[in-house]
Amino acid sequence: MRIPHRVLTVSGFHHLALKARRPGPLASFYRDVFGLEERARHVDEEGLRSVWLALEDGLLMVERADRDDPPPPFEAAPSGWHLLAFRINLQDRARWASRLAELGHPMVSETSYSMYFTDPEGHRFALSHYPAASPL
Numbered sequence: 001m002r003i004p005h006r007v008l009t010v011s012g013f014h015h016l017a018l019k020a021r022r023p024g025p026l027a028s029f030y031r032d033v034f035g036l037e038e039r040a041r042h043v044d045e046e047g048l049r050s051v052w053l054a055l056e057d058g059l060l061m062v063e064r065a066d067r068d069d070p071p072p073p074f075e076a077a078p079s080g081w082h083l084l085a086f087r088i089n090l091q092d093r094a095r096w097a098s099r100l101a102e103l104g105h106p107m108v109s110e111t112s113y114s115m116y117f118t119d120p121e122g123h124r125f126a127l128s129h130y131p132a133a134s135p136l
Helices: 023-034 090-102
Strands: 015-020 038-044 047-055 058-064 084-087 114-118 124-128
Touching: 015 023, 015 047, 023 047, 023 058, 090 114
Parallel strands: 015 058, 084 124
Antiparallel strands: 038 047, 047 058, 114 124
């Protein structure tokens, strides 16, 4: 006799963990530039282990890396996670591009829907306003 199984579903996004050579400064970048509220800071015998930042209903966890491997170049497309994309309003696109350039993070690439950048440790992130398109 087969026992019917119920469909399993997830209830939403929980967290994204980002490994960092220097979690404190990288967490400060995401907190200060994007206004993400710091929720927790974890310290162990080696120092700062992680900083958790509020990201909608979940968290961006900036975690200490145990190796100092640089991320792949922006134009590389290895398998695995590609980038973190934040939602913005189309009308703020140019202001965001200017602000990030002033902070030393110029746009690397763009489409009609997204602008692409790298953070202080070289990780990719995007600012997207899909489905609203911008003329390039």
